Amino acid sequence: MLFSLSNLKRRSVRDPDGDLAVVPKLLHGRTALRLIEQAVEVFEGYVGQPRSEYDTRALEAVMGDYRLGRCIEACLLTRYSFVQPGMESVLSAEQIGGLEEHGLGSPSAVRFAVWDRANEQYGGFVPPGEREGLLASLAGEWGLPADAGLLDRVMALDSDGAAVLTQTGERPTPRDLMRQYNRGAVQTLLAHSTQVRVEAGRLPGAALKRLYFVAKRNGVLVDIEHDGAGGFTLALYGPEQAFGAADKYGRRLADVTLSLLRALAQEAPGTEARATAHLLLHDRPYRFHVTPDIMQRLEYAPPPDQAAKGRVAEARAVYSVGASVAPAEDPFPEEPSFDSMVEARLYREFHSLERQGYTHGWAMQREPEPVLAPGVVLIPDFAFTRGDTRVFMEIAGFWSPSYRERKVAKLRTLAAHGDRDPLVLAVPNDAAALFADLPFPVVPYKTRVAATDLLTLLDSGYGSREERLEAGLSQTAALQAAARERGLVPEDEVARTLQAYTRTELLAAARSLDGEGVAYVAGVGLMSDEAALRARSALDHALDAAPGQRLDLPEAETAAARALSVEKVDVESLLQMWP
Numbered sequence: 001m002l003f004s005l006s007n008l009k010r011r012s013v014r015d016p017d018g019d020l021a022v023v024p025k026l027l028h029g030r031t032a033l034r035l036i037e038q039a040v041e042v043f044e045g046y047v048g049q050p051r052s053e054y055d056t057r058a059l060e061a062v063m064g065d066y067r068l069g070r071c072i073e074a075c076l077l078t079r080y081s082f083v084q085p086g087m088e089s090v091l092s093a094e095q096i097g098g099l100e101e102h103g104l105g106s107p108s109a110v111r112f113a114v115w116d117r118a119n120e121q122y123g124g125f126v127p128p129g130e131r132e133g134l135l136a137s138l139a140g141e142w143g144l145p146a147d148a149g150l151l152d153r154v155m156a157l158d159s160d161g162a163a164v165l166t167q168t169g170e171r172p173t174p175r176d177l178m179r180q181y182n183r184g185a186v187q188t189l190l191a192h193s194t195q196v197r198v199e200a201g202r203l204p205g206a207a208l209k210r211l212y213f214v215a216k217r218n219g220v221l222v223d224i225e226h227d228g229a230g231g232f233t234l235a236l237y238g239p240e241q242a243f244g245a246a247d248k249y250g251r252r253l254a255d256v257t258l259s260l261l262r263a264l265a266q267e268a269p270g271t272e273a274r275a276t277a278h279l280l281l282h283d284r285p286y287r288f289h290v291t292p293d294i295m296q297r298l299e300y301a302p303p304p305d306q307a308a309k310g311r312v313a314e315a316r317a318v319y320s321v322g323a324s325v326a327p328a329e330d331p332f333p334e335e336p337s338f339d340s341m342v343e344a345r346l347y348r349e350f351h352s353l354e355r356q357g358y359t360h361g362w363a364m365q366r367e368p369e370p371v372l373a374p375g376v377v378l379i380p381d382f383a384f385t386r387g388d389t390r391v392f393m394e395i396a397g398f399w400s401p402s403y404r405e406r407k408v409a410k411l412r413t414l415a416a417h418g419d420r421d422p423l424v425l426a427v428p429n430d431a432a433a434l435f436a437d438l439p440f441p442v443v444p445y446k447t448r449v450a451a452t453d454l455l456t457l458l459d460s461g462y463g464s465r466e467e468r469l470e471a472g473l474s475q476t477a478a479l480q481a482a483a484r485e486r487g488l489v490p491e492d493e494v495a496r497t498l499q500a501y502t503r504t505e506l507l508a509a510a511r512s513l514d515g516e517g518v519a520y521v522a523g524v525g526l527m528s529d530e531a532a533l534r535a536r537s538a539l540d541h542a543l544d545a546a547p548g549q550r551l552d553l554p555e556a557e558t559a560a561a562r563a564l565s566v567e568k569v570d571v572e573s574l575l576q577m578w579p
Contacts, residue, residue, distance in 0.1 A: 001184045009067040022286045024185040026297050027178045036061050036174040041534030052161035075180045082163035098143030107157040189288045191250030193277035194239045196257050200232040207370045220256045224377035349451040361386045361501035373417040395426040415439050472498030485516040487531030488564045538563035
């Protein structure tokens with residue numbers, strides 16, 4: 001939970017670097033537990049009483065400090081609340097029914113009715129001597145006892161002062177309340193930070209990715225920096241750095257920071273995980289050091305092991321050159337969560353094309369391994385692989401100007417080191433100029449990244465068509481030999497061997513396959529003359545045996561596939577051999 005920053009008890013010190021640091025007042029020890037126990041007893045004494053009788057300074061007196069008292073009160077109000085009483089608290093069901101017959105089903109409706117009568121009879125002001133008579137007269141009209149005091153209580157039921165303190169959860173123990181206060185104090189400072197830097201130490205790439213996506217999955221902007229000696233720092237940006245001030249974002253920032261520290265304790269148990277938050281208090285910069293001692297005061301349970309949960313990379317697609325493909329066993333795992341709708345839409349659109357066989361052999365990998373350069377760590381949003389080619393992709397979201405500038409600086413540093421896989425950028429139209437001078441191809445977008453635009457860029461920039469065609473043609477003799485031996489080399493195998501990833505590429509390369517005793521049949525594959533004769537003979541026999549010499553296509557496919565010793569064959573394409 002978050003407290004009001006003005007209510008949080010804290011002190012200012014100088015840290016070892018000489019900078020101003022803020023230290024929150026955390027509660028511990030028997031004395032604090034006794035004070036909290038007294039506070040709970042005092043607070044419990046007001047349960048069942050209206051707010052008008054609640055002493056707001058009672059807890060401040062018990063805790064000996066108004067800030068501590070207000071924060072403990074805020075913790076208690078997560079288990080208790082002031083509840084407005086209903087009309088049934090002062091009226092019988094019959095009396096409530098009588099009021100509802102007059103259209104007076106709520107205290108506010110009763111008030112309006114009284115005001116209307118006051119305006120009619122007295123011009124808007126009822127003399128003090130006439131007030132009780134007016135209320136008693138109205139009560140009688142509405143089926144209530146002629147009691148002015150009763151009508152007064154009904155009209156005041158929805159006022160703040162009438163709300164009754166009610167227990168809405170289990171009564172907290174002093175230790176529960178102390179833990180809740182300590183966590184809230186730390187979270188409050190983290191939530192008001194402009195930046196939080198989490199020292200990750202030496203971590204393997206998989207662990208670094210898990211930590212990185214803890215932040216991204218919770219909607220917190222994060223960068224990773226490399227210190228050059230094997231250590232990493234995760235920089236989490238506060239509300240002003242990301243999207244402007246927002247209470248929800250600050251809460252997420254605090255939660256993610258503490259989650260990362262807990263995860264680091266598991267990933268690198270030999271190191272002391274710590275974070276440093278940067279704040280502006282009274283227009284002066286402060287640091288808040290979340291040390292292992294502070295984390296111990298928060299009494300978190302050991303984090304659960306997340307290593308076995310989920311898969312980061314997606315399964316590779318079944319090869320296709322344009323025809324829809326039959327799904328392999330669990331070809332697409334459960335869709336992961338995304339930190340932006342732009343990423344989610346691209347993921348869905350690409351996999352939709354992949355299932356239809358229109359991704360030209362490119363496979364999408366979600367959340368690939370980090371890309372490292374001196375002082376820079378980039379975890380791209382996607383990687384696209386085909387054969388030995390891999391292309392990373394980073395999607396620039398609708399970030400704040402300052403975050404965009406930092407991202408550009410990071411990419412510029414990365415570009416200075418050429419020993420890496422290529423990278424493409426998807427950039428919003430309004431930010432295209434900012435990224436224009438970077439040596440990375442750009443896919444501009446308005447509200448979504450079109451998968452077709454991305455595929456066009458991948459094919460044109462990284463398709464290596466001439467090299468693939470040359471390498472594929474060198475396999476012509478091997479394919480012809482395989483067709484003579486086996487009878488049929490299916491088209492998808494031909495396409496893989498020729499490294500042809502589109503229908504156009506395949507048809508162009510397949511012209512060289514026709515040779516002595518073999519011929520390429522579009523839609524079927526490379527066939528030997530003997531296999532073609534077997535297929536035709538099988539179809540002739542099936543037709544002769546069919547009633548009326550009419551054969552359904554599925555039956556024809558079964559007959560031809562059996563003759564060719566394959567599971568399936570496109571019989572319509574096969575029939576084009578025999579007009």
